[in-house]
Amino acid sequence: MEKITLGTSDLNVSRICLGTMTFGEQNTEADAHSQLDYAIERGINFIDTAEMYPVMPRAETQGRTEAYIGTWLKKSGKRRDVVLATKAAGPSRGITWIRNGESDFDAVNLRAAVDSSLKRLQTDYIDLYQLHWPSRNAPIFGQIAFNPQKERPHVAIENTLEALADLVKAGKIRHIGVSNETPWGVCEFVKQSESKGLPRIASIQNAYNLLNRSFESGLDEACFRENVGLLAYSPLGFGQLSAKYLDNPKAHGRLTIFPPSWSPRYLRDSVAKAVKLYAALARQNGMTPAQLALAWCHSRWFVASTIIGATTMQQLQEDIDAFSVTLSDEVISNINTIHSEIANPAQ
Template sequence: MEKIKLGGSDLDVSKVCLGTMTFGEQNSEAEAHSQLDYAQERGINFIDTAEMYPVMPRAETQGRTESYIGTWLKKSGKRSEVILATKAAGPSRGISWIRNGGSDFDAANLKLAVDRSLQRLQTDYIDLYQLHWPSRNAPIFGSISFDPEKERPHVAIEDTLAALGDLVKSGKIRQIGVSNETPWGVSEFIKQSEQRGLPRIASIQNAYNLVNRSFETGLDEVCYRENIGLLAYSPLAFGQLTAKYLDDPKAQGRLTKFPPNWSPRYLRPSVFEASRQYAELARTHGMTPATLALAWCYSRWLVASTIVGATTLAQLQENIDALSVRLPDEIISAINAIHARITNPAQ
């Protein structure tokens, strides 16, 4: 398993990262531990989680994912072999139970969030601490344009960076990153860190897959020139790019298990049609739709590490095996042709 430096940081991370949002909802603690064991056996040293997980977010299960990882770290004794990433939830009316409704990025809230994550993870430091989504109004989670009418009070980026700087100095976190960010947001984080001598972001965790290549419309250049590593999440578009929902509309997965308003962007008719065309392309060339989608994502120059999640070991094996698949120019051209016809339907 190839490892790379994450952005401008000192973190050596595997090209495949194990996503864990199913732990505690779709996966039991024993299943979670089996996935962690298998991932490490395959050379994955990078684990991503969040204080909000598992999904779908509920007060009854919040923090369970980190707790399952914590019990595995304690049992395995492998903490020093793992690059551990977690995320602090941003403001949202839908998750009022997190930090007693204080999910934002001021100093008091971030300290509380870090301390609670450390307790659940049973460790005394976090390698990569990420802001799950912006404090400010920004076009994310399927919004395709900025809406000034949605402006709201928010924590200034420089204040958030100062709070994170204190946590770095305390030794509780090593590096910082953002998630679900925009070109303006990334540029502002960099500007404030340089002007004020505050920690610099090493990574950005955004959606990137065959039905959402919006990262290529500005963020790709910003991150290339500023040495910010992309952690690509949802490379299978909540399972749509496996074609399982095309083959069986009642197939088990997030899109059938959870309410439609949890992930409406992946339920658009244009997403189904694009997924159908990508699946047909994959099968014509003797591979599974999931392998095509992941091999494409793994091959992209702008991706530092791809976050894969699974509910079974068989799925996880297929996801990791796709790393060795090299797509010929013929298939890449066909992928780009589909993208030109149906551009970013899940943006």
């Protein structure tokens, strides 16, 4: 399994990262342990989770994903064999059960979040601690444009970095990253860390797939120049790019078992049109639609590691195998032609 050094950190991570947000909702604890065992066998050393997981978020299941990983770490004894990443939830009016609805990135909240994650994960340290979404007003989760009318009080990036610095000094976290960030956010985090001597972000975890290539509009340059590695999540676009919903609109998955309000951007008519074209391209070239989508992420120069997730062992095996597929120049050209016709339908 190919590995890469993540940003300016000393973390040597596999080019495939095991995403775990189905653990505790769509996957049982036994399922989770089996996936973790198999991922390690295949050479994956990078595991990503979050205090908010599993999805969809519910008070009665929150933290279950980390807990399942924790029992696996204890049982397997493989803590030092993996790079463990988790995320702190940002402010949200909808998620009122995390720290009594006061979740944000100030010192008190981050300390409480880290301590709770460490307890659930049954470990003394977290290798990569990420901010799940910005504290400030920013266009995320399907919001295409920045709207200054949505400005709200928020924790300053400098203050967040100071709080994270204390956690690094305490040995509770090793490196930090951001998630669902913008070009301005990345540059501001780097500027504040360098000017104040505070921890520097090693990574950004943002959506990147054939249905949402918005990372290529500014974030690619910002992350290249600041040496921040992209951890690409949703490479299959909530399962759409596997074409399972194209082949069977009632197929079992997040888009059919969760309310439409959970993922409206992946239910747009333009998404369905794009999926049909990408699926046809894949099949014309002897690939499954999932292979095309995952190989695309793996081929991009700015993707440090692609986060995959599965609900069955068969899906996990197929996803990992897809990274051995090499896309020809002709296929890449055809992908870009489709993109020019239907650009970023799930942005």
